Amino acid sequence: MFTQTGNTADAVQLRAVHKVYGKRDNQVVALDGVTTRFGRGTFTAIMGPSGSGKSTLLQCAAGLDQPTSGSVLLEDHELSEMNETELTKLRRDRIGFIFQAFNLLPVLTVRQNVTLPLRLAGRKPAKGRVTEVLEQVGLAERSKHRPAELSGGQQQRVAIARALISNPAVIFADEPTGALDTRTARDVLGLLRRAAQATGQTIVMVTHDPVAASYADRVVFLADGRLVGELHSPTPESVAERMTHLGAFADDVPLASSATFVGGQR
Numbered sequence: 001m002f003t004q005t006g007n008t009a010d011a012v013q014l015r016a017v018h019k020v021y022g023k024r025d026n027q028v029v030a031l032d033g034v035t036t037r038f039g040r041g042t043f044t045a046i047m048g049p050s051g052s053g054k055s056t057l058l059q060c061a062a063g064l065d066q067p068t069s070g071s072v073l074l075e076d077h078e079l080s081e082m083n084e085t086e087l088t089k090l091r092r093d094r095i096g097f098i099f100q101a102f103n104l105l106p107v108l109t110v111r112q113n114v115t116l117p118l119r120l121a122g123r124k125p126a127k128g129r130v131t132e133v134l135e136q137v138g139l140a141e142r143s144k145h146r147p148a149e150l151s152g153g154q155q156q157r158v159a160i161a162r163a164l165i166s167n168p169a170v171i172f173a174d175e176p177t178g179a180l181d182t183r184t185a186r187d188v189l190g191l192l193r194r195a196a197q198a199t200g201q202t203i204v205m206v207t208h209d210p211v212a213a214s215y216a217d218r219v220v221f222l223a224d225g226r227l228v229g230e231l232h233s234p235t236p237e238s239v240a241e242r243m244t245h246l247g248a249f250a251d252d253v254p255l256a257s258s259a260t261f262v263g264g265q266r
């Protein structure tokens with residue numbers, strides 16, 4: 001079983017990560033030398049125009065996809081040096097995932113959905129742990145319900161509880177509020193922020209929404225597979241402004257040069 005290792009303050013580090021899809025004449029450079037780090041207990045949002053490489057970055061950082069070159073360290077484990085069995089174990093023990101589609105099994109109760117990853121790994125949650133995470137996401141009263149009996153926001157909170165159950169070092173979230181209304185999205189984002197603040201979990205979230213990104217401690221901006229800037233203590237306005245400069249909201253506002261704040265300098 002993988003447990004916390006190393007003394008580094010970073011949960012995840014990417015060093016000069018390149019990812020090229022396709023062969024020869026048909027190549028797409030999805031990541032073009034990305035170097036960044038995600039500190040323990042921090043909440044980072046990844047933003048950028050469509051096709052800028054956000055999902056690819058998440059997939060590579062989580063060991064779901066392999067960079068073409070460069071390295072990814074998760075708590076000091078160099079992912080490229082691990083075989084598939086070791087990677088599977090690392091993902092199971094140290095990483096949680098949350099997706100836009102909640103990916104719950106309809107025939108299972110809330111409690112059964114939350115414990116499924118552990119049971120698939122042949123393990124049992126520690127006594128009281130399921131109740132603890134269900135309380136953390138505010139669903140202790142609903143443990144016997146099935147997903148269809150819950151609202152969208154409640155279903156996403158079940159998915160968050162499922163990601164939290166093994167007390168992972170890092171939670172990767174890909175558009176976790178994409179299918180939720182504004183108010184429900186706020187609840188879910190507050191929950192993620194508390195997970196980072198209270199339990200020291202590291203959250204890395206891809207989003208298109210400046211309001212969602214403003215819940216993070218830091219926003220990193222991608223364009224054409226490169227990191228082109230970051231914001232600390234973001235507000236919806238400051239995030240939207242940068243996205244506008246990247247041409248992401250080109251329908252609303254005239255396109256401006258993305259080169260004006262490469263490296264975070266304006």
Ligand SMILES: Nc1ncnc2c1ncn2[C@@H]1O[C@H](COP(=O)(O)OP(=O)(O)OP(=O)(O)O)[C@@H](O)[C@H]1O
Pocket residue numbers: 021022028029030048049050051052053054055056057
């Ligand atoms: N499996 C693949 N094969 C070939 N090209 C791919 C593959 N996955 C992604 N790409 C390409 O890599 C680039 C980055 O894609 P990626 O999905 O990471 O972007 P994104 O920023 O997450 O986009 P979106 O916001 O639209 O989801 C795009 O040009 C995409 O077409």
